[in-house]
Amino acid sequence: MPALGAAIDLSGLTLPFSVSDLIGSVNSLISWVGPFVLLALALGFAPKIISFIKSIFGRATAK
DSSP states (O other): OOOTTOOOOOTTOOOSSOHHHHHHHHHHHHHHHHHHHHHHHHHHHHHHHHHHHHHHHHHHHHO
16 A cells, blocks of 8 residues: 555556647637626626616716
């Protein structure tokens, strides 16, 4: 049994993909999912922004 905190030998490890393949896949995934995340954020903040703009114009016309 190896000692706690001992280094693990990964010299014989091979992967079926390279680092550039992994980065390319992650970049592609982010570019596909990103617009949906942006849309969700916009739909969440839109009512707050609309009420803020209405309150500004409401104060300007009340004076």
